[in-house]
Amino acid sequence: MANGSDWLADPDGDGVVNLIEYAFGTHPLDATSSPSIAIVEQGDNVQIVHPPIVGSTFVTIEVSEDMNIWNEADHSDPADFAPTPGRPLFWRFRIELNDDSD
Numbered sequence: 649m650a651n652g653s654d655w656l657a658d659p660d661g662d663g664v665v666n667l668i669e670y671a672f673g674t675h676p677l678d679a680t681s682s683p684s685i686a687i688v689e690q691g692d693n694v695q696i697v698h699p700p701i702v703g704s705t706f707v708t709i710e711v712s713e714d715m716n717i718w719n720e721a722d723h724s725d726p727a728d729f730a731p732t733p734g735r736p737l738f739w740r741f742r743i744e745l746n747d748d749s750d
Contacts, residue, residue: 655745671743673702687739694730696739704746712738 655667662679669676672683686697701707710718715738730737 667705667743667745668741670703671701671705671707671741672699674699685741692730698741706744706746708742708744710740710742712740718742 655670656665658665658676660675660677660679660681662682664674664682666676668683669681674683675681683699685699688695688697696709709721709723711721712718713735718740721739
């Protein structure tokens with residue numbers, strides 16, 4: 649992309665910006681092409697299912713109980729993905745471009 653603002657554009661109007669489309673390999677000009685992300689509960693465990701990461705990106709899943717303080721999720725610790733009963737738990741993807749991308 650010519651400049652950083654292009655990464656935040658959504659030319660197909662599907663609600664998914666170019667950086668996310670690039671990271672998950674979907675087409676930024678096709679509104680029917682967007683990444684499918686699902687949260688799957690299995691007993692006390694929660695799994696976040698997403699497409700393979702492509703492109704020159706680093707993707708990290710972060711967790712928060714209040715949406716103010718975010719911590720990188722430990723993929724080996726199921727507690728990072730399972731909410732405590734009666735308390736909310738939020739997840740987000742942090743997507744960063746590799747230094748070789750522009």
